Amino acid sequence: MPSRRTGAMADGLIVFADIMDSSKYSAVLGYCEYANRLLSFQETFRALGRRYFPEVEDKAVEFCHVDARGDEGIVLVVCPSSKRRDRQAGLVLRAIEFLYHLKGGLKFSAVYADSDPAPSRFDVGAGIHWGPVVLTIADRDGHSVIEGMEGFAINYAKRVESCSREGRHSRILLSSEAARCLEVEPVLLANIRGSMKGIQDNVELHEVEAGLFDRMELRDSDEADEKLVREVEHLCKAPMTIDAPWVKSLAVSVLESVCDNAPVDADKARYRQLQYDLAWHSTKEDDPILLYLRSRECRESGQRTRELRYIRNILGKHPHFVHARLLMVKACWALAQGKAEREDRLFAKDTAKEFLDRYESFLKEEERVEFRRLLKTPAPERKQTRHKPRSKKT
Numbered sequence: 001m002p003s004r005r006t007g008a009m010a011d012g013l014i015v016f017a018d019i020m021d022s023s024k025y026s027a028v029l030g031y032c033e034y035a036n037r038l039l040s041f042q043e044t045f046r047a048l049g050r051r052y053f054p055e056v057e058d059k060a061v062e063f064c065h066v067d068a069r070g071d072e073g074i075v076l077v078v079c080p081s082s083k084r085r086d087r088q089a090g091l092v093l094r095a096i097e098f099l100y101h102l103k104g105g106l107k108f109s110a111v112y113a114d115s116d117p118a119p120s121r122f123d124v125g126a127g128i129h130w131g132p133v134v135l136t137i138a139d140r141d142g143h144s145v146i147e148g149m150e151g152f153a154i155n156y157a158k159r160v161e162s163c164s165r166e167g168r169h170s171r172i173l174l175s176s177e178a179a180r181c182l183e184v185e186p187v188l189l190a191n192i193r194g195s196m197k198g199i200q201d202n203v204e205l206h207e208v209e210a211g212l213f214d215r216m217e218l219r220d221s222d223e224a225d226e227k228l229v230r231e232v233e234h235l236c237k238a239p240m241t242i243d244a245p246w247v248k249s250l251a252v253s254v255l256e257s258v259c260d261n262a263p264v265d266a267d268k269a270r271y272r273q274l275q276y277d278l279a280w281h282s283t284k285e286d287d288p289i290l291l292y293l294r295s296r297e298c299r300e301s302g303q304r305t306r307e308l309r310y311i312r313n314i315l316g317k318h319p320h321f322v323h324a325r326l327l328m329v330k331a332c333w334a335l336a337q338g339k340a341e342r343e344d345r346l347f348a349k350d351t352a353k354e355f356l357d358r359y360e361s362f363l364k365e366e367e368r369v370e371f372r373r374l375l376k377t378p379a380p381e382r383k384q385t386r387h388k389p390r391s392k393k394t
Helices: 022-030 031-052 080-105 152-166 178-183 223-235 246-261 264-280 286-301 304-317 324-337 343-359 365-376
Strands: 004-018 063-069 072-077 124-140 145-149 172-173 186-195 201-209
Touching: 004 022, 004 080, 004 145, 004 152, 004 324, 022 031, 022 080, 022 223, 031 063, 031 072, 072 080, 072 124, 072 145, 080 124, 080 172, 080 178, 080 201, 080 246, 124 152, 124 178, 152 172, 152 201, 172 178, 178 186, 178 201, 178 286, 201 246, 201 286, 201 324, 223 246, 223 264, 246 264, 246 286, 246 365, 264 286, 286 304, 286 324, 286 343, 304 324, 324 365, 343 365
Parallel strands: 124 172
Antiparallel strands: 004 072, 004 124, 063 072, 124 145, 172 201, 186 201
16 A cells, blocks of 8 residues: 655645435335435436546646545545636536536436436535645655545535535535635525534525526536436426426526537527526516526617616625626616616716726726726716796786
8 A cells, every 4th residue: 555644735625415315215215226326326426526527637736536425425626726716716616517417417317207206306415615625645656646635624514515404595505715716606695504513603604596507517428418408498498397496597507508509509599598488487586597597688689778677686685796796887888878877877987996996806808998998988967957937927
């Protein structure tokens, strides 16, 4: 056996996913069926995990571990310090995309018969944390390689996962350190308080409430992915059959990914229309990502005032959703080029200046140029209304 020793400190992504209520399933399904479904879960976790977190090329400076045992899966990724800032947000977002794909794969798995009642279908709760770890080093063939990681951050991530049962949306929970990476991404988080046994009581965590993920690793040659796409299409045509809030984000994200990769324009149009059918299916719909899709269709059809109304609706409930605030600046300024209210123009300028002053790192280069040009454009003066003189009474 190669010798092992501790190495340097590094930043790491830690993901735990656990089958919820697994003891209940083991009692109801019987030994053999429960074991079969556990094996299916483990294979699905490993296969999808490696799509989203492939093996690293240089194991002397990077480390990526994906595995599943029993009713639990784990992902560990070490990020080199030279790439930490560039990759941190990407890795956390990748973890959420992976977990949504996993939850969708489990929900619509081929191991279930069509007559299976919903309670017999596996679902996972998950915890995502980003924190410092100590690397473990081994000597292999005369070279030092990273073999693993240890540290408090791993225990912390496990406690985050254990709190996922308290969630009301996706039951995918993030630590504050992990959540901080997602400010500019189209992901909405809901605050939740959890008690971490042996670590801390009443800690603030963040549950993924909704999101639009356009980089899901769907493959045409994968039968499970083909089934997932078919099921999503059915849900968009029959939205009343959606039985969990997170399924809405799954559905629009799957369609967003296949739409982006569809080689035929007719297919792109069909997938986009399915998204909008789901978004507009009910006047009572308040899911923030479906409202976001409504605003996007309004923008595409030139209805900028209506687009602005839906963006304001989202921000009224989620004021920290930076992605929507960016779109609001653009919507206001688009209106300002036409017959817009003076207040809309002033709001666009004020928000653009706030981004340039405080959050410039959130902006793409073309957005920086656009916002600076916006600030140099003079705002129109408010027209003075002339009042006719009152006629004297005779």
